[in-house]
Amino acid sequence: MSDFVVIGGGVIGLMLARQLLQGGARVTVLEAGQCGREASWAGGGIVSPLYPWRYSPAVTALASQAQRLFPALCSELLAETGIDPEHQQTGLLMLDAPDAGDALAWAQQQGVPMVRQEADQLASREPQLAVGFASGLWMPQVANVRNPRLLQALLASLRQHPHCRLREFAPVLAVGDGHADLAAGERVTAGQVVVCSGAWSGELLAASGVALPVLPVLGQMLLYRLSPGWLTTMVLHEGRYAIPRRDGHVLVGSTLEQRGFDKTITDEARGALQAAAEAMLPGLRGVAPLRQWAGLRPGAPEGVPFMGRVPGHERLWVCAGHFRNGLVLSPASAQLLADMLLGRTPAIDPAPYRPVKCAPFPLPEA
Numbered sequence: 001m002s003d004f005v006v007i008g009g010g011v012i013g014l015m016l017a018r019q020l021l022q023g024g025a026r027v028t029v030l031e032a033g034q035c036g037r038e039a040s041w042a043g044g045g046i047v048s049p050l051y052p053w054r055y056s057p058a059v060t061a062l063a064s065q066a067q068r069l070f071p072a073l074c075s076e077l078l079a080e081t082g083i084d085p086e087h088q089q090t091g092l093l094m095l096d097a098p099d100a101g102d103a104l105a106w107a108q109q110q111g112v113p114m115v116r117q118e119a120d121q122l123a124s125r126e127p128q129l130a131v132g133f134a135s136g137l138w139m140p141q142v143a144n145v146r147n148p149r150l151l152q153a154l155l156a157s158l159r160q161h162p163h164c165r166l167r168e169f170a171p172v173l174a175v176g177d178g179h180a181d182l183a184a185g186e187r188v189t190a191g192q193v194v195v196c197s198g199a200w201s202g203e204l205l206a207a208s209g210v211a212l213p214v215l216p217v218l219g220q221m222l223l224y225r226l227s228p229g230w231l232t233t234m235v236l237h238e239g240r241y242a243i244p245r246r247d248g249h250v251l252v253g254s255t256l257e258q259r260g261f262d263k264t265i266t267d268e269a270r271g272a273l274q275a276a277a278e279a280m281l282p283g284l285r286g287v288a289p290l291r292q293w294a295g296l297r298p299g300a301p302e303g304v305p306f307m308g309r310v311p312g313h314e315r316l317w318v319c320a321g322h323f324r325n326g327l328v329l330s331p332a333s334a335q336l337l338a339d340m341l342l343g344r345t346p347a348i349d350p351a352p353y354r355p356v357k358c359a360p361f362p363l364p365e366a
């Protein structure tokens with residue numbers, strides 16, 4: 001029997017499994033499909049919340065710690081597996097943010113580098129940028145990570161660990177104290193069970209009689225192929241962004257849609273994302289996107305994830321609801337939950353993330 005069963009092989013579940021194994025535990029991961037193929041694969045990989053000053057201190061605390069952890073984590077994964085998650089500090093340029101004053105005050109208070117750029121400074125910051133933006137906010141330390149590679153590296157590392165059991169195509173139908181019931185009829189038992197099932201976490205817990213407000217929020221993305229170095233920084237305007245990868249791919253995201261678990265991509269989203277991308281980067285006009293895809297973010301009220309013991313249960317835990325920030329928050333979330341599960345003193349106060357039962361919630365907008 002494992003010490004821990006982790007349900008869900010997205011970035012949250014895999015990162016948690018890694019932390020628990022590093023703490024000396026035996027871990028089984030149960031994944032409904034293939035590990036790392038849902039939201040964590042679909043995301044953009046920005047290692048920062050978009051407009052970070054608009055989030056609560058609970059999100060900022062996790063993001064700050066995770067940003068410190070990412071460079072060493074990616075180096076360790078590269079050394080262990082030969083797979084490079086491509087953590088690259090390109091900086092983030094935010095254009096015409098209406099609350100720039102709040103942003104600068106937040107950055108000063110947090111000690112985060114952020115510089116206001118006037119209209120005539122923008123072209124030298126990013127040569128591909130359209131003319132006409134009035135101002136920008138430049139965050140030079142913001143990085144992005146190639147999330148599919150991060151997941152491949154995490155998986156490769158877990159696969160070679162003698163105390164890790166990865167079971168794919170093992171959908172869980174119901175959970176309880178110290179057990180998970182598979183659709184195939186098998187009951188898997190462990191000292192503790194942790195639900196890391198992303199957008200499906202609310203549904204899974206509801207099937208076990210626990211109400212937790214985690215809902216799917218769809219996001220669609222486009223991928224372009226340009227030459228390496230075509231775009232040098234991440235750019236963001238009115239919630240739409242472009243992210244350069246090292247090999248010249250540029251990702252453009254993303255939509256925010258609530259239509260249950262439907263992941264169908266739409267022409268409407270493609271058109272809206274293309275228009276937003278071309279307005280920021282006119283060199284994209286006439287370039288056809290290479291691919292379009294969609295993923296289901298695990299939405300929670302104000303984007304604050306639920307992390308901790310499930311109310312009314314001794315041996316059932318949850319780590320879900322990371323909404324738009326699961327990739328950036330993952331190392332810090334995993335560390336916090338592992339600290340709690342392994343009886344260590346948490347580096348971050350767990351109180352703001354404690355799972356609570358509450359009423360249905362409005363779509364977070366940040």
Ligand SMILES: Cc1cc2nc3c(=O)[nH]c(=O)nc-3n(C[C@H](O)[C@H](O)[C@H](O)COP(=O)(O)OP(=O)(O)OC[C@H]3O[C@@H](n4cnc5c(N)ncnc54)[C@H](O)[C@@H]3O)c2cc1C
Nearest residue numbers: 008010012032040043044045046172198219295326327328
């Ligand atoms: C378009 C888009 C862009 C994004 N961009 C960014 C970004 O730039 N930066 C950032 O930080 N975040 C970003 N995000 C958000 C981020 O991707 C998510 O917050 C994060 O991936 C959530 O990770 P997760 O492990 O909780 O969920 P998932 O990756 O969805 O993993 C959950 C896993 O649980 C499995 N599962 C579900 N139910 C069961 C069951 N009953 N039994 C067994 N397994 C089950 C699923 O199959 C899945 O593999 C983006 C998301 C999207 C969609």
